[in-house]
Amino acid sequence: MTSTTTAERPPHRPPKPGRPRHRWTGWGFLAPFMAVFALVFVAPILYSLYLSVYRDQLVGGNSFVGLANYHSALTDPVFWESVSRVTLFLAVQVPLMLFLALLLALALDSGRLYGRDFFRISIFMPYAVPAVVATLMWGFMYGSRFGLVGNANDLLGVTLPDPLSPGLILASIGNIVTWQFVGYNMLILYSALRTVPHNLYEAAEVDGAGQLRVITAIKLPALRGALVIAAIFSVIGSFQLFNEPSILRSLAPNAISSGYTPNLYTYSLAFSGQQQNYAAAVAIIMGLLTMVIAYAVQLFGMRKAA
Amino acid sequence: MGTPTPTRTSRPRRRTAPSPLRPPRPRLRSRRGGSPAHPRRSAALTLVTGLALLYSLVPLAWLIINATKSQQSLLTSFGLWFGSDFALFDNIAATLAYDDGVFVRWLLNTVLYVVAGAGGATLLAMLGGYALAKFEFPGRRAVFALVLGAAAVPGTALAVPTFLMFSQMGLTNTPWAVIVPSLISPFGLYLMWVFAAQAVPKELLEAARIDGSGEIRTFFTVALPLLAPGTATVLLFTMVATWNNYFLPLIMIRDPDWFPLTLGLNAWNAQAATIGGEPVFHLVITGSLLTVIPLIAAFLLLQRYWRSGLTAGSLKG
Numbered sequence: 178m179t180s181t182t183t184a185e186r187p188p189h190r191p192p193k194p195g196r197p198r199h200r201w202t203g204w205g206f207l208a209p210f211m212a213v214f215a216l217v218f219v220a221p222i223l224y225s226l227y228l229s230v231y232r233d234q235l236v237g238g239n240s241f242v243g244l245a246n247y248h249s250a251l252t253d254p255v256f257w258e259s260v261s262r263v264t265l266f267l268a269v270q271v272p273l274m275l276f277l278a279l280l281l282a283l284a285l286d287s288g289r290l291y292g293r294d295f296f297r298i299s300i301f302m303p304y305a306v307p308a309v310v311a312t313l314m315w316g317f318m319y320g321s322r323f324g325l326v327g328n329a330n331d332l333l334g335v336t337l338p339d340p341l342s343p344g345l346i347l348a349s350i351g352n353i354v355t356w357q358f359v360g361y362n363m364l365i366l367y368s369a370l371r372t373v374p375h376n377l378y379e380a381a382e383v384d385g386a387g388q389l390r391v392i393t394a395i396k397l398p399a400l401r402g403a404l405v406i407a408a409i410f411s412v413i414g415s416f417q418l419f420n421e422p423s424i425l426r427s428l429a430p431n432a433i434s435s436g437y438t439p440n441l442y443t444y445s446l447a448f449s450g451q452q453q454n455y456a457a458a459v460a461i462i463m464g465l466l467t468m469v470i471a472y473a474v475q476l477f478g479m480r481k482a483a
Numbered sequence: 484m485g486t487p488t489p490t491r492t493s494r495p496r497r498r499t500a501p502s503p504l505r506p507p508r509p510r511l512r513s514r515r516g517g518s519p520a521h522p523r524r525s526a527a528l529t530l531v532t533g534l535a536l537l538y539s540l541v542p543l544a545w546l547i548i549n550a551t552k553s554q555q556s557l558l559t560s561f562g563l564w565f566g567s568d569f570a571l572f573d574n575i576a577a578t579l580a581y582d583d584g585v586f587v588r589w590l591l592n593t594v595l596y597v598v599a600g601a602g603g604a605t606l607l608a609m610l611g612g613y614a615l616a617k618f619e620f621p622g623r624r625a626v627f628a629l630v631l632g633a634a635a636v637p638g639t640a641l642a643v644p645t646f647l648m649f650s651q652m653g654l655t656n657t658p659w660a661v662i663v664p665s666l667i668s669p670f671g672l673y674l675m676w677v678f679a680a681q682a683v684p685k686e687l688l689e690a691a692r693i694d695g696s697g698e699i700r701t702f703f704t705v706a707l708p709l710l711a712p713g714t715a716t717v718l719l720f721t722m723v724a725t726w727n728n729y730f731l732p733l734i735m736i737r738d739p740d741w742f743p744l745t746l747g748l749n750a751w752n753a754q755a756a757t758i759g760g761e762p763v764f765h766l767v768i769t770g771s772l773l774t775v776i777p778l779i780a781a782f783l784l785l786q787r788y789w790r791s792g793l794t795a796g797s798l799k800g
Contacts, residue, residue, distance in 0.1 A: 202698055203618025207626065210611035210672060217664045218633045221644035228644060277535070284532045289525040296532055298786065300539045305778040307727035309745040310771040313752055314542055317549075317768070318562065325545070325562045332561075360539060368793045378520035388522070413634075420729050424749055427756050447643045448734070460640035467640075468632070 228457035246458035255436040256459060260466070262347065263438050267415040270351040275407060277355070278362035279400070283392060285363070286370040297367065301360035308357065308420040315353045316341075316428045341429040350421045358414070362407045369403035370396060405478030409471045416467045419444065439463045543775075550574060550772040554765040574769040581766055586773075588740060589747040593726060595658060596743055600665030601721035608668055608717050612675025613706055617688060634669035646734050660735035661743070665725050671717040678713030678792065679706070716792030719785060726778055744774045 232242040250256050284290060285297055303311065319340040321327040326337050340349040373395065381391050419440040426433045435449070436442035439459065447456035541563070548565055549557060553573070556566030578586050615623060645664060646655065654660045683706050691701040729745040736742060739750065748770050755762035782789075 200620055203614040203620035203623065205698070206610045206614035206618070206702070207620075210607040210667070211626070213607060213663065213666045214630070214633070217645060217667050218636070218641065221641045221648060222636065224648055225640070225644040228647070281532065281535055284528055287528070288522040289528050290532055291524055291526070291529045296536055298783065299536055302543065302779060302782070303539055305723060305782050306543075306775050307729065307745050309727070309729050309749050310546075310774055311542075313748065313767060313771055314546055317764070318542065318545060328562045356538065356542065359535070364793065368790075371794045375520070382518045382520045424752075427753050443640070443643065444734075447646075453643055453647065456643050460643060464636050464640040468636070 225457045225461055228454050229461055232454050246455050247462065249455065250459045250462055253459075256439065256442060256462075259436050259439045259442050260463075263416055263418055266347060266351060266418065267412060270354060271408065271411040271415060273351075274355045274359050275362060275404065275411065278359050278366055278407070279404070281359070281363040282366035282370060282400075283396065285367050286396070287388065297364070301364050303357050303359075304361040306357065309424060311353055311357050312421045312424040315349070315356070316425055319349055320428070341425070341432060343432040346425070346429055346432040350418070350425065353421050354414070354418075358411070362411070365407055366400055366403050369400055373399045401478060405475055408474050408478065412471055412474055413467055416440075416463060416470070546768065546772050546775070550765075550769045552765065554763070557765055557768070570765070571769075574765050575773070578766045578769045578773065581763065585739065586744075586747065586770060589742050589744045590773075592658070592741055593743040593745075596661050596665065596728070596732075597722055597725045599658075599662045600725040601718060603662070603666045604668045604671055604721040604725075605714060605718040607666055608671035608675045608721075609710060609714055610702075611672050612677075612713075613679045613683070613702065613710065615672075615676045616679035617683060617685070617706075630669050630672055634673070642730065642734050649735065655735050656738050656741065658741060661728070661732050661741075664731055665721075665728070668717070668721050668724065671721055674717055674720075674792075675710070675713055678716075679710060682709045682713060712788055712792035714792070715785060715788035719781065719789045722781065723778060744770070748774065 229246050230241060230243055231239055232246065233239050281300060285293055290296055306314075318325045321330060321337075321339055321341075326340060330336055338345055340346070377395050378391060381395060386394065417440055418438040422433050422437045422441055423444070426437075433441075435445040440463070443456045443460045443463070446452045446459065450456075545562060548563060551569050551571040551574070552560060552566040553568050553570040556568055556570075560566035614620075615626065641664075649655050649660050649663075654663070687705055687709075688701060691705050692698075696704070726743075727745060728743065729749070732741075732743050732746050736746065739747070742750070748767055751763055751770065752767045754760040755764065
């Protein structure tokens with residue numbers, strides 16, 4: 178990622194005598210983005226930091242409490258339970274999805290599929306489906322009343338485990354997320370593979386390398402950057418898990434609590450519990466945690482490159 | 484790709500005189516699966532990949548099939564086959580008419596959010612990405628770090644303070660509350676940046692400057708056409724993000740008149756669970772189908788453009 182900046186930095190060049198290039202011209206083009214960015218990213222972050230060190234009390238009103246909100250959050254069992262839940266989700270769903278996406282991208286790129294373009298666009302299609310629709314749809318299908326699980330039970334005369342039960346709901350959510358994003362990740366990886374110069378394959382052929390060798394020696398190294406990016410985005414996505422559990426709650430109220438994921442917890446605190454200061458502290462901790470893990474993924478991915 | 488897949492018989496045989504146009508390839512050990520550069524189609528691999536295809540398409544098939552059922556047969560018929568009645572058109576009519584046609588209102592809201600939000604986001608990302616790729620200016624590296632860092636901040640972590648700020652500015656419950664935050668797409672900026680770096684040659688810009696073209700004119704006449712595939716890609720991805728957005732409007736919008744489709748559908752679905760609420764599952768399913776169709780159509784129609792943009796701007800670590 179950083180290679181872009183270094184690669185695009187032009188050699189040091191004296192300003193032209195006739196028409197000096199304004200050092201600030203670039204800012205003119207960037208300013209609109211940065212102005213809105215300041216309003217919807219920087220200001221809320223600063224405001225959030227401010228909120229998180231205050232507490233609104235019935236008696237005494239708004240008072241400065243220092244790091245008390247953070248302390249409460251870090252000793253809050255509901256918070257930790259939700260963090261460990263998304264961590265488990267992340268540890269299982271993300272590797273599984275990325276591995277699947279990798280296999281599919283390699284299959285597409287191998288040139289050995291019949292109807293490759295049909296495969297590519299069809300597997301990508303769920304990405305276009307809103308999370309709300311995807312969750313409603315899968316929620317219906319999971320249902321033992323008129324869903325596919327119910328159909329299977331009737332048809333086979335069995336009782337399949339209920340995907341909406343507390344024990345399985347996390348896996349059911351993982352399935353919805355995987356369904357939505359496997360094609361998207363496949364496409365990112367596939368695009369990266371398309372940029373591999375074709376003569377590398379010709380050279381490998383001359384050297385007598387087989388398909389597997391080409392995959393391990395040429396394709397996987399070429400994919401490293403894209404894989405790291407995909408992993409980072411998936412990590413962020415897992416920690417932000419909100420839509421699927423929040424919509425499934427109406428179908429499985431017993432399996433999904435109001436603090437099921439950190440984001441659901443933050444939302445419930447701020448909008449149902451009126452604890453906006455505490456919610457801000459929880460959100461900041463989650464933001465920091467996400468950044469640390471995203472950064473770790475990047476370091477890990479790049480170190481392997483060296 | 485359109486590259487022909489040569490079979491073993493199509494390779495030049497040993498005794499044939501090499502044609503001057505096609506230099507003979509070095510002789511290789513013949514391999515059952517073809518060689519890396521000249522693979523052969525494989526039925527087995529196609530079948531295995533077909534499982535992933537089924538996984539992706541069966542839920543969509545379920546959606547289409549069940550949109551054709553009346554609420555009654557929805558509950559009684561097999562999920563992956565048509566019911567005894569074909570009620571698709573009745574369902575569509577009912578979806579559009581239910582509750583004084585509020586679905587149409589939601590559709591128009593969604594279109595407004597997409598045109599203003601995704602259109603604006605693409606424009607800002609295009610200008611910004613071009614600036615980052617083609618100009619040297621103070622603070623450029625800081626912008627890089629700031630924006631990439633921001634991409635890692637959970638969007639939902641920003642929700643509470645953004646809501647409170649917007650609420651004080653009187654923006655909540657208005658379209659602005661959804662449009663303004665949609666204008667920033669860190670991923671869009673990054674993609675435009677990588678794309679502009681590759682697609683717009685510096686020499687071309689220098690030439691335009693020497694010819695006396697101002698920066699703005701150079702951007703519109705020289706850079707803009709070259710940026711088109713990247714722009715199409717970013718536009719499509721920001722469109723999806725805005726069309727599918729649920730969390731932001733959930734927080735910002737209370738008035739159902741300003742709901743986007745996603746919030747509306749969920750409200751219809753939740754209606755069944757409320758006491759005295761009328762279950763309208765057939766409308767939820769048909770409405771979902773109607774919500775999905777425009778985006779799938781956009782992806783299919785614009786394939787050529789966004790695909791080339793994605794490949795050219797593809798991420799090389």
